Amino acid sequence: MQKGLDLKAKENEFRELKEFIDSKRDTKGILMQTLHKAQEIFGYLPEEVQKFISIETGMPMAEIYGVATFYTQFTLTPKGEHTIGVCLGTACYVKNAQLVLDKLIKELGINVGETTEDGLFTLDATRCLGCCGLAPVMMIDDEVYGKLEPKDIPDILNKYRK
Ligand code: FES
Numbered sequence: 001m002q003k004g005l006d007l008k009a010k011e012n013e014f015r016e017l018k019e020f021i022d023s024k025r026d027t028k029g030i031l032m033q034t035l036h037k038a039q040e041i042f043g044y045l046p047e048e049v050q051k052f053i054s055i056e057t058g059m060p061m062a063e064i065y066g067v068a069t070f071y072t073q074f075t076l077t078p079k080g081e082h083t084i085g086v087c088l089g090t091a092c093y094v095k096n097a098q099l100v101l102d103k104l105i106k107e108l109g110i111n112v113g114e115t116t117e118d119g120l121f122t123l124d125a126t127r128c129l130g131c132c133g134l135a136p137v138m139m140i141d142d143e144v145y146g147k148l149e150p151k152d153i154p155d156i157l158n159k160y161r162k
């Protein structure tokens with residue numbers, strides 16, 4: 001169960017978000033801009049932040065939730081310290097990227113889009129990362145790992161666990 005935000009501790013962040021909304025009040029597309037800004041400030045879009053945006057903009061929660069969940073660039077849960085992106089583009093897929101992803105799911109005990117309980121890893125599936133010659137490929141933060149086999153995964157993860 002995800003913990004709620006400590007609103008008191010985030011006073012400055014909410015103030016910054018309010019100033020942003022105030023500066024955009026009469027502009028078109030305020031919701032997308034506000035969600036981007038909120039994610040930049042908080043790192044994700046928890047319910048408390050969505051409620052705040054709803055109150056400040058007058059938009060219904062359902063609309064805000066709908067947009068926040070429709071676009072993959074928004075996340076409703078906090079990201080881990082390290083983000084793993086497994087490429088499921090065509091070149092990687094035909095080279096068994098799914099087996100690499102299955103191994104990660106097993107090793108981390110989470111599904112795609114989730115974060116480990118210790119907050120260390122977030123697992124994502126991505127489109128082509130632009131290095132198909134190395135298929136199957138995954139990225140951890142800015143580092144590319146290519147020509148992967150499922151058996152490589154535990155050692156790679158251990159590098160980040162130290
Ligand atoms: S399809 Fe995976 S890097 Fe291009």
